[in-house]
Amino acid sequence: xxxxxxxxxxxxxxxxLPLCCRPPSWDRAPRQPPxxxxxxxxxxxxxxxxxxxxxxxxxxxxxxxxxxxNSLSLDFLTEFSISLEKLENDRACRGVIITSxxxxxxxxxxxxxxxxxxxVEHYGEFWxxxxxxxxxxxxxxxxxxxxxxGSSPAGGCLIALSCDYRIMAENPKxxxxxxxxxxxxxxxxxxxxxxxxxxxxRIAERSLQLGSLHPAPEALKLGLVDELVPEEKLLxxxxxxxxxxxxxxxxxxQLTKSMMRKAVLDHLVxxxxxxxxxxxxxISKESIQKSLRMYMEMLKKxxx
Ligand SMILES: CCCCCCCCCCCCC/C=C/C(=O)SCCNC(=O)CCNC(=O)[C@H](O)C(C)(C)COP(=O)(O)OP(=O)(O)OC[C@H]1O[C@@H](n2cnc3c(N)ncnc32)[C@H](O)[C@@H]1OP(=O)(O)O
Numbered sequence: 001x002x003x004x005x006x007x008x009x010x011x012x013x014x015x016x017l018p019l020c021c022r023p024p025s026w027d028r029a030p031r032q033p034p035x036x037x038x039x040x041x042x043x044x045x046x047x048x049x050x051x052x053x054x055x056x057x058x059x060x061x062x063x064x065x066x067x068x069x070n071s072l073s074l075d076f077l078t079e080f081s082i083s084l085e086k087l088e089n090d091r092a093c094r095g096v097i098i099t100s101x102x103x104x105x106x107x108x109x110x111x112x113x114x115x116x117x118x119x120v121e122h123y124g125e126f127w128x129x130x131x132x133x134x135x136x137x138x139x140x141x142x143x144x145x146x147x148x149x150g151s152s153p154a155g156g157c158l159i160a161l162s163c164d165y166r167i168m169a170e171n172p173k174x175x176x177x178x179x180x181x182x183x184x185x186x187x188x189x190x191x192x193x194x195x196x197x198x199x200x201x202r203i204a205e206r207s208l209q210l211g212s213l214h215p216a217p218e219a220l221k222l223g224l225v226d227e228l229v230p231e232e233k234l235l236x237x238x239x240x241x242x243x244x245x246x247x248x249x250x251x252x253x254q255l256t257k258s259m260m261r262k263a264v265l266d267h268l269v270x271x272x273x274x275x276x277x278x279x280x281x282x283i284s285k286e287s288i289q290k291s292l293r294m295y296m297e298m299l300k301k302x303x304x
């Protein structure tokens with residue numbers, strides 16, 4: 001466990017080469033000729049995320065498994081970035097499906113405890129890890145499909161928004177959205193840009209100002225998710241969607257993805273240090289700390 005912060009620092013300082021800056025790895029996994037025995041499934045599992053790569057299809061299944069709510073702590077974010085990097089560098093992997101092993105929860109977003117009562121150095125390290133995760137996921141050359149099998153507020157929603165396609169379980173009790181305003185905090189510009197790129201300016205403006213969490217059927221109407229399916233069909237559907245996307249030549253799809261996302265990625269890359277300073281200044285304010293503490297108390301009261 002003690003290695004995690006060191007690892008986080010190492011990853012964070014190494015800097016990320018997002019999609020727009022990396023040479024595309026075209027047609028990464030050669031199709032397996034029919035008749036050969038199935039290629040083995042390779043798996044790696046850290047503490048909080050489990051990954052299984054099926055070499056015959058070139059598709060990895062990434063499952064969040066950090067109880068109680070898959071909150072995005074510094075350790076979680078570090079594992080997430082490392083897992084993405086491993087898959088990105090693996091020529092056998094062309095696509096990743098992201099889902100959760102925790103019933104009813106995809107991810108509860110950034111771990112609020114990482115933003116409460118810590119020192120400036122910690123805030124900086126944490127925010128760099130959040131940036132790193134987003135740069136890797138939004139800038140990935142792989143096809144990324146979110147199989148959203150539970151609630152997905154704020155940072156959890158950002159993960160889904162950063163994928164190429166979102167399928168959500170059709171349970172109206174599950175909600176998704178960037179609800180930062182409800183916590184008395186502000187979604188940073190790159191959360192906002194990712195949201196706008198998915199749902200358009202007007203819907204994003206209204207939803208962000210109100211800090212809305214949209215139940216699954218409403219999320220579909222807004223275009224925040226692409227499809228709803230019964231929960232038991234979620235992974236089957238995600239695999240079918242993945243197969244459709246992987247049927248295209250990688251280079252054409254990757255260059256198109258890069259063209260669509262480059263401006264937003266470049267914006268953060270160019271303003272990374274300034275963005276970290278803004279986060280530290282903002283989150284260190286006593287009024288913001290008070291809002292976060294009150295929100296956590298509200299969550300605990302809701303339980304009792
Ligand atoms: C000029 C302008 C400058 C601007 C500069 C801007 C700079 C940037 C500013 C800051 C930006 C920050 C961006 C933040 C993004 C985020 O992601 S914030 C996190 C938002 N998340 C939420 O609001 C979710 C809160 N949680 C819930 O709603 C529910 O927990 C749930 C996910 C729906 C699950 O419900 P349920 O199954 O009923 O479980 P609970 O009992 O509520 O929770 C179980 C325990 O988990 C704890 N917990 C829940 N969520 C979090 C979390 N996100 N972080 C940490 N801990 C969490 C919860 O308190 C429970 O704990 P215990 O009581 O100890 O069991």
